[in-house]
Amino acid sequence: MHMKVGVVADKPTPPWSVRQIMLALEELGANAFYIRPSNIASIIGDPYSIIFTNTLKPVDIDAVVLRDLGVATTVEMFLRRVDLFRHIELEGIPVINPIESFITARDKYMSLCLLSKAGIPVPKTIVLEDFYAATKIAEEFSRAVIKPLIGSLGLGVLKVENPDLAYTISKTLAQIKQPIYVQEYIEKPNRDIRVLVIGDEIVAAYYRIQPTPGNWKTNIFQGAIAQPIERLDEELKEYSFRVLETLKLHYAGIDFGESKNGYIVFEVNAAPQWRGIQKITGINPAKNLAKFVIRMKKR
Ligand SMILES: Nc1ncnc2c1ncn2[C@@H]1O[C@H](COP(=O)(O)OP(=O)(O)O)[C@@H](O)[C@H]1O
Numbered sequence: 001m002h003m004k005v006g007v008v009a010d011k012p013t014p015p016w017s018v019r020q021i022m023l024a025l026e027e028l029g030a031n032a033f034y035i036r037p038s039n040i041a042s043i044i045g046d047p048y049s050i051i052f053t054n055t056l057k058p059v060d061i062d063a064v065v066l067r068d069l070g071v072a073t074t075v076e077m078f079l080r081r082v083d084l085f086r087h088i089e090l091e092g093i094p095v096i097n098p099i100e101s102f103i104t105a106r107d108k109y110m111s112l113c114l115l116s117k118a119g120i121p122v123p124k125t126i127v128l129e130d131f132y133a134a135t136k137i138a139e140e141f142s143r144a145v146i147k148p149l150i151g152s153l154g155l156g157v158l159k160v161e162n163p164d165l166a167y168t169i170s171k172t173l174a175q176i177k178q179p180i181y182v183q184e185y186i187e188k189p190n191r192d193i194r195v196l197v198i199g200d201e202i203v204a205a206y207y208r209i210q211p212t213p214g215n216w217k218t219n220i221f222q223g224a225i226a227q228p229i230e231r232l233d234e235e236l237k238e239y240s241f242r243v244l245e246t247l248k249l250h251y252a253g254i255d256f257g258e259s260k261n262g263y264i265v266f267e268v269n270a271a272p273q274w275r276g277i278q279k280i281t282g283i284n285p286a287k288n289l290a291k292f293v294i295r296m297k298k299r
């Protein structure tokens with residue numbers, strides 16, 4: 001019997017990374033299905049607990065690769081989507097990454113909190129709702145970064161060096177009912193380090209070099225260029241595996257900064273992109289991920 005794997009995102013058509021994962025799964029003899037949370041109905045108390053909304057057929061899968069929950073616009077919609085994957089896990093179907101870990105990683109507050117408790121260096125960060133206090137804190141940091149609690153691609157990540165700017169940003173966030181996430185700005189070279197770990201394997205490690213002077217964000221999306229690291233030092237390897245273990249993730253892309261006091265983790269991505277590195281190295285992380293998923297189900 002072929003193993004059946006659902007790959008989850010919420011775009012009308014599967015995004016590039018989802019297609020790569022589906023192709024890799026098919027190459028290994030599995031059947032891959034694209035699943036959108038908005039097209040799933042959950043039945044409480046029925047043996048076929050999860051069905052497709054459009055066909056009313058059971059979702060017959062052995063494992064799930066969760067890439068994107070979609071943009072949930074209300075707390076209720078967010079909870080429903082989280083619960084859908086909790087429900088799938090309750091059916092004994094593994095979700096990769098597990099829903100609780102996926103949520104924790106997306107949440108820059110709790111993920112950094114857990115990493116810090118585990119002794120992994122992270123930037124000093126304060127999360128609050130009071131814009132006046134946020135302004136004071138940003139001023140004390142002298143150079144601060146204000147980030148969305150949930151975000152990616154470097155979008156909405158702001159460097160704040162001026163108290164008036166801190167005030168206006170914080171106040172605006174408070175007015176649109178967003179928490180304020182203020183972080184010390186870490187002096188670093190014009191690059192950071194992305195480590196992609198799948199299970200017990202470091203699949204790729206590369207500098208993300210920002211060639212534009214003055215642009216301090218090193219996301220590929222922000223114009224940074226990937227440059228493979230030939231030999232990753234032991235400390236980074238050890239940190240990477242500890243991050244995975246601490247956040248209970250099966251795979252992740254970890255962003256490390258090189259601060260004057262050593263490595264520091266900016267954030268952890270539970271559904272990392274890898275297009276940039278795939279283009280220049282020919283490494284196809286989707287293959288490693290597909291192998292991991294298939295091996296996991298066999299255990
Ligand atoms: N505290 C910080 N100090 C210096 N640079 C930072 C800091 N936080 C983020 N950055 C830079 O901004 C980029 C994006 O921030 P990150 O926290 O990874 O958010 P995103 O989820 O949008 O990628 C990082 O890759 C890093 O280059």
Ligand SMILES: [Mg+2]
Pocket residue numbers: 152153154219255267
């Ligand atoms: Mg990042």
